[in-house]
Amino acid sequence: MDKRIIMPAMPIPLYDEVDVLVAGGGPAGVAAALAAARCGASVLLIEQRGYLGGMATVSQVPAWCPFTDHKKPVIRGIGLEILNEMKSRMEPEFQQLWRDKLDWVPIDSEVLKKLLDDKMIEANVRMLYHTFISNVLHREGKVEAVIFHNKSGTFAVKAGIYVDCSSDADLAYHAGGQFAKGGEEGELQPGTMCFVMSNLNRPKYMEYCKEFGGSLKHAINEAKAKGTLNVVRDWAGISWVNDHTAGFNFGHIFGIDGSRAEDLTRGAIEGRALVHHIVEWLKRTIPGFEDGYLVLTGEQIGIRETRRIIGDVIVTADDFMDCRSFPDDIARNAYFIDIHMAKPTSGMTIAHLPAGESHGIPYRALLPVGIDNVIVAGRSISTDRATQGSTRVMPNCFAMGEAAGTAAALLTKQGLNSTRSMNIDELQKQLVRQGAWLGNEVHAKYGGKDAKR
Template sequence: MSQAVPLHVDAPVRAKVDVAVVGSGPSGLSAAISAARRGARTILIERYGYVGGNLTAGLVGPCMTSYSLDGTTQLIRGVFEELVLRMEARGQAIHPSKVPANSPYCGYITYGHDKVTPFEPEAVKMAGLEMLREAGVEILFHSTVIAPRTDGDRVNGLFITSKSGIEAIDATVVVDCSADADVVAGAGAQTVYGREEDGLAQPMTLFFRVAGVDDAKVDAYVSEAQEIRPFASIVEDARQKGEYTIPRKGIGLYKTMRPGVWRINTTRVLGVSGVDVADLTTAEIEGRKQVHELMEFLRGRVPGFADAMLLDTAATIGVRESRRIVGEYTLTLDDLETGRHFDDVIGTCGYPVDIHSPTDAGGRLEDDPTANVYEMPYRMLVPRDLDGVLVAGRCVSATHEALAAIRVMPPSFAMGQAVGTAAALAVATGVQPRAIDVDTLQDQLLEDHAYLGPERVPQTVG
């Protein structure tokens, strides 16, 4: 979002709503559904012509684990669970309880990859849209937020642009699920970028899918090779011979529900910013160049891929990390490692710290062991110096290391459900989001089938 756009423009007001949600990725989808179900008049603003964000436009999949690290307890439930069950009923997803670690669906990875969720992107577009419409959410596709409407240190709406021109949205609460803290940054509130010591962020990846793979040959090779990273020895041999230039040590590949079709998570674009249009353009170009290099490599060297063909590339480069808000609380690596309890817990998670190196082919997955279950507090979703706004997704208040664990899709669903519910509660009680009664929020989340830990049970809201 360009901050050169004036904050006060003479634009017609398209809608006056209780809650405006920016972005329909996992957090925005969950937030809009939750706010509307709690009685708030809700509008969802989405730049594409369909919902899902990285679930669909980004081709990212499967959803990483929604379970505890040991795979025994499902932690992310609520809206996420409902979406998965809808897709599964149509044969377009597999419930995570049925997907063990080290399977083709989780890329033959064990640590942190027990109970992932394979799904078809087209299923998200339809099931997500159904859930939004059933909840009564007003949807604006092909619309982009260009600036927040502000009154001092409070956001009270948005300016958007579309084929209809520049218009305004009046909102009591804005939920920023833009992934880049666009609303918060546009209002002038403090944000941070990348890791603390040098400001560098994790690299970007363009997902793509291939068809025509011999699934049995892939299984046989992986079973025999017993490599920590699938095909790492083949990659290293090709690198030594100058036949592999991508800064990645292995091949990230995930079997889909369709025979012979795999998602490939292997391109890596270093040194680019998710909030700079020139960098994003560079990343898109480089990502697609790498896709075609990888296709030659896969067909020529990787068992099972001799007859593989490129099925499609994602509509957008995948950004792992960019701007983050400075919230009332900043989640830290120590919080995750110790499993610290928060009185304002709004969700639990078990995915490990998954950092792709900002500077080279390396990464960290098992280097920073987390607790089996850790908690996410409400305060990390509340900007410290700005009213009228809540935030969910990868732009919440967390350190570089902590974000690397909670940035994936299931916890984003949990954060989205929390902020949507909180936004509706703020509207209903006439207070700022930071001042809502957290006990009531937690009770409502439990009523809506979220999981806040074994000590929390649903209470009757009076």
């Protein structure tokens, strides 16, 4: 875009001054806002949609990735609290089925939206929905104000600490942060337009699937070979919220950079077209789906990967494989490296840790180099590309958000607005007290209960 117009300088009303501003209300932002408010900070949470939840509600991602390392829960604290409270609001059959399970629990996005509103109100978090953070005023490595737009106009907000949970690191980007994006050739994981169907017959579907190992793999492969189904992978993620309603994570749209509006637009159009094609095939082909009804597609195509900040430390695949702990760990990750193919002709990249193992996520990976009062949490923290393929999932984002919000509150309580002044012992101690799990060593040091669980 070479042509430009010059806007006249304009005074921007100062909307508010708070201890902690949280940008974005996905899993990371929700946990950051709740943690900061519970630690006594005044918190403003800004979210561009009319509800919280991020990919789970915006893009209808239908299930929580594992909260455990297959032996014990590694994501605890606020993340586990939200998982359990969501379950407790579901239908009795769902509760019975999922009561003791912490891995791959299906999400009911309407239950989640209401739950998250309630949690924020209860914790005294101020929310501003339908509001987009569009710029940042910054000087000498410090953000001085965040600029946002909404129906009421353009405003500024000042905070002691800014927590960027926008998943594209929009705030750090506008503040002049440094970034990596995708692979060596700029390749990015594909997007997926998730969707919800109702009027399905789960028992009939399960009976049909039983003879094929419980999945649709064989049917998808058969249809691909016949040319009646146009998808790349022979996998469909189907998450049942009751016997007649399921969320689907099925199909890919390639070459979408979720930090570009043009790509999001193409993703929306191509994504919806693919969903209609898939739904017609499901209804035509799969027993139990004959009378299925497409209820909705995501408001936005689901985005797996955009910017990663360059932080004070970059967590690498070696750290992941070696299950490395860092002195400033604020969370642990046990999810596998799960990189979806950037092109229809390439394959998935998968690497698992042994059951019971995890690696640490250090506080420094949340601190963008050259910016002193911003903490980034969620999908865009400082990792290499392989590790981002693992840390990106929602349970991890809850844990990182809880740590970021807690740090922001502890700092502002002491009148500090440099994220690098954080006393790590104090942060870890507070996180353990809140129920987070940072590994047996940290847990034992700070007297957390059930360290060996």
